[in-house]
Amino acid sequence: MLTVIGVPGLPLVKKGDDLGSLIAQAAARSHTRIQDGDILVVSETVVSRCEGSVVRLDDVVPSASALKYAAITGKDPRVVEVVLRQSRRVVLARRGYMVCETLRGFVCANAGVDASNNELGYVSTLPSDPDRSARSIARAVKALCGVEVAVIVSDSEGRPFRKGAIGVAVGVSGISPIRSFIGTPDLFARKLETTQVCTADMVCSAAGLVMGEAAEALPVVIVRGVQFGKDGSIGDVLYEEDAFKEEFEGRRAP
């Protein structure tokens, strides 16, 4: 059996906060016991806020490229400038949206730059090293609660061909994001040839059902009862090149 348990009572976090300690305190106050082997899923929004990955739009001067993409997409040129600074290349730009490959290799809408859940006039970016963010939360939880947990920093992202966002991992600590079933026998004792699953994204989707969106969202959730390996980094989920990436003519961010 798998259970997903929200951790209520996390305060509105601010730059410089020790997120791991705040999580441990919120769990203690709400009598939510964190156990060995749990996976703590933490929304990237709160991680970015704690780490100060927030940009004031009035401080941003759009480049020529940003103006060009702003014209195509209809977006604020300053937001587009922040998006381009986070990007290796623009995968797709259409009215209303941009899909970019981020500096770390994620392909996602607006390179993960988000106005929601930020003060007016500010946007947040993805954490600069989300695996490190996850490790630091795991360390604080170990120090304060005495338990060994895996941590996943999660985001809610759309994807090609299907409507609606799902939960995906952007950083991991203490969990292998990919699980391989290659070589495992199927129902008819034939070995599976290609099956790999993205445990980390599946966990983030399970967590997302409890996290919700919007103001009443719970940014920290415990997922308990998952079988997982312990080694790996978020890079294990990303392709250096895949056929879909190759199909899109990219451009380098300025």
Next chain:
Amino acid sequence: MLTVIGVPGLPLVKKGDDLGSLIAQAAARSHTRIQDGDILVVSETVVSRCEGSVVRLDDVVPSASALKYAAITGKDPRVVEVVLRQSRRVVLARRGYMVCETLRGFVCANAGVDASNNELGYVSTLPSDPDRSARSIARAVKALCGVEVAVIVSDSEGRPFRKGAIGVAVGVSGISPIRSFIGTPDLFARKLETTQVCTADMVCSAAGLVMGEAAEALPVVIVRGVQFGKDGSIGDVLYEEDAFKEEFEGRRAP
């Protein structure tokens, strides 16, 4: 709190079996109580087997198109022929794999045609009307257990840009696959403009963590504690046209 509970003891199903009744019986035998408001997630593999959506490769004569794509991909031309018969168009064909848009509009590897968990020399295809399959399971469970459940027929699928399959829905009954947060206030009381989540796929990913893959897989899982709307069909998840689809020059299946 959300819980995901496997239903053990489903027999190896065969063509013509009443899957809903077999699920109700397996739940009863294993003392797994199905409750009002539960979501039953059922792997498409067992649905296809019950419905006879299985093709004997020795009966398949590959067309010229199938031979062409077999040469590109290195796949068995008879398997490619089955894939093309299930497809509106080929989105991408490379050595080792094909991505197709199915007749119902799913974009997925091999149009959902699968050799795993089938007898040697056979492949299974996606159920021909997976929403109807889901409804029929819900009806049988209602008749036998007296409870009103949502049913999702799930598959395990890869996606562009990220490694590893995740759970996705291919058919639904009694659940809105998409949940919209548009207009809901965020942390700073600003209304969210675009956030829609694919509840159905998130539920299938949560279920997939308990289902597993390979021989010891549990094809039926209960997901309990999810907030969901009751109306909708799997078509709600599919784009008529989206930018990614437009980027790919397609071809019609013969």
